[in-house]
Amino acid sequence: MRTQSSLHTKLMELLVAYCQNPSTALRNRIVKMNAGLVRKIAHRVSRQCSEPYEDLEQIGYLGLIRAIERFNPTQGCAFSSFAVPYIRGEMLHYLRDRSMTVKIPRRWQELQKAGQRVRIDLVEELGRQPKDNEIADRLNISAVEWQEVKLSTCNRSPLSLDATVNRQEDTALTLGDMLPDxxxxxxxxxxxxxxxxxxxxxxxxxxxxxxxxxxxxxxxxxxxxxxxxxxxxxxxxxxxxxxxxxxxxxxxxxxxxxxxxxx
Known part of the structure; x- marks a missing residue:
């Protein structure tokens, strides 16, 4: 059994060796030494989603490998500090890709495109921005349906990290502020x-x-x-x-x- 200091020293030796002469065997040894870190992060993320822990663990190893390939031992940074964002980021990318996307009916997609063309025509005719009911009349649909078409498009648009999610007297909390450090x-x-x-x-x-x-x-x-x-x-x-x-x-x-x- 090795002490914490000797284990850290051995890990750094392997990372330096891998940086100088990368090989699959060296990389696998480093992965094995950091398996506990991957499992810990997978446990944490699995409690926040419905994806199986085993799937997250396997994805986490991809992030660990990316961290090993990008780590520079001469920068004086602890490897675990460097690897955590890669491991967790790989899991979050996986969850993002696996998440259910908003499915917009084909009819609404066609109405959205037609509505853009109608808006341009009405601006030229009226000399101002048209109202929703004017666009709906030109499309031969109800104003309610046109509102639903617009709303579905807005819901698919990505939010800015500067978007405010909570405002107090002197400060505003943005989505970026909520991202974990x-x-x-x-x-x-x-x-x-x-x-x-x-x-x-x-x-x-x-x-x-x-x-x-x-x-x-x-x-x-x-x-x-x-x-x-x-x-x-x-x-x-x-x-x-x-x-x-x-x-x-x-x-x-x-x-x-x-x-x-x-x-």
């Missing part, structure tokens, strides 16, 4: 990972937990820990190995990202 999402994922690790640690027997915390979190040697508690270094080693095995089994049921793992 990638860095904040990464920090939230890390915080959730730390909470999961702590919860898993709390399930261990006290002596085992203390041995792991002293060695991995306080950077004490096994000999130093053994002297403090009055046992042999071999006993500390056995406690740590037993504890890490239990942690691994616990965290497998609730995967975490590679860079936050204790092994």
């Amino acid at each position: 990638a860095q904040a999402q990464t920090l939230q994922l890390w915080e959730e990972d730390r909470e999961q690790i702590q919860q898993a640690l709390n399930q261990l027997e006290e002596k085992t937990r203390l041995a792991i915390e002293c060695v991995y979190f306080k950077n004490l040697s096994r000999k130093e820990v053994a002297n403090q508690v009055g046992v042999s270094p071999m006993t500390i080693t056995r406690r740590i190995q037993r504890g890490l095995d239990q942690l691994s089994a616990t965290l497998e049921r609730c995967p975490i990202s590679a860079e936050a793992s204790v092994h």
Whole structure:
């Protein structure tokens, strides 16, 4: 089992090697090390939509691969911070493409095109913008149906990120303001990972937990820990190995990202 620091170092070594000499084998190793990050994001997104978790997970791996191919180790950015937007973005693109689009009846599509031509003709005839009932009369349809045709077209038009969705006294909330911040999402994922690790640690027997915390979190040697508690270094080693095995089994049921793992 590897410490968090050694795992991060190994990941960076692989990323540097891949950047210098890309290969499928290297890429697959990096993907495997970051599988927990993909699963975590897939779980989060699956709770917000009706798509199966398994489908989102597979799509997430495509985003992870894109992140690996675009990551530059010399920029000093943590890979997970870089990869989260790619993974989540790939899932959101998938959901967007899978979402049900508004189906406009062919008759309304034809009326919309005809209405555009009629509007131009009426502007020339009247010298002003025509009213809806004037366009409807020229199309031989009711004003209500023409309103429905116009509304269906508006509903298919994409919204601007500057569109206001809520206005208060001094501030206006836009769609862009509601988009999640990638860095904040990464920090939230890390915080959730730390909470999961702590919860898993709390399930261990006290002596085992203390041995792991002293060695991995306080950077004490096994000999130093053994002297403090009055046992042999071999006993500390056995406690740590037993504890890490239990942690691994616990965290497998609730995967975490590679860079936050204790092994």
